[in-house]
Amino acid sequence: MAEDTSLEIEETGKSKKKLIIIIVAVLLVVGGAAGYFLMSGSDAPAETLDEETTVSEETSTAVESGSSAEMGSALYVAMPRPFVFNVPGSSRDRIVQIKVQLLVRGDINEETAKKHIPLIEGKLLSVFSTTTADELGTSAGKETLRFTALEKVQAALMDVEGSKVIERVLFTGFVMQ
Structure with missing residues (x-):
């Protein structure tokens, strides 16, 4: 018990x-x-x-x-490979790598942008190669480069397609050595 x-x-x-x-x-x-x-x-x-x-x-x-243009949903078109190029600097030349995505509105503009990727890449590379390392060293210089790239790409697509297609050019990666 x-x-x-x-x-x-x-x-x-x-x-x-x-x-x-x-x-x-x-x-x-x-x-x-x-x-x-x-x-x-x-x-x-x-x-x-x-x-x-x-x-x-x-x-x-x-x-x-x-807005006179059709406003669709925002879509992002990534460039298939980063842009790698040389730029002259005041003390030495530098190598720059920029990853780019394009903001477009609507499925039609997305397909148009994808169709013209070689043209867009060529315009972006020509704009990127005209800058200097001193300009890319400042945030204002990067914004100017982005705005210039947008204008050139829109002008090229206007000639080919008859519309701007691209709303913004976005830098998703930026490395300068």
């Missing part, structure tokens, strides 16, 4: 420990989830969010009504 009571006491002690461990684990999970949701919320007050929504709605309405 004495053995039966000692077994009951051990089992009760083990079950209490298991219960405490389960309660602590549940509290940790609930606390972690609550912390995640509280931390991932927006820091902006509700008034600011309403104003931003209104501004974005007005902007999209203005773009839709004021």
Whole structure:
């Protein structure tokens, strides 16, 4: 009989420990989830969010009504290989590697851009090779290069297709050695 009571006491002690461990684990999970949701919320007050929504709605309405071109969904066409070229610098020549993606609107413009990738690559390489290392060393120089590349590509596609096709030229990788 004495053995039966000692077994009951051990089992009760083990079950209490298991219960405490389960309660602590549940509290940790609930606390972690609550912390995640509280931390991932927006820091902006509700008034600011309403104003931003209104501004974005007005902007999209203005773009839709004021644009003469078809506005499709934004699609990105990646150039198949990065551009690698030499540029002269004040102290020495440098090698530059630029990875480019093109922003187009709609499936038709995406297919047109993909069809004319050799033409686009040629125009981009000719624009890239006219710059210097000193210009590419500044962010303003990179923006100027990107804008010039966009103008030249749009002009080339206008001659061939009769429309600009490309909305933006984006540098997704830029290395200068």
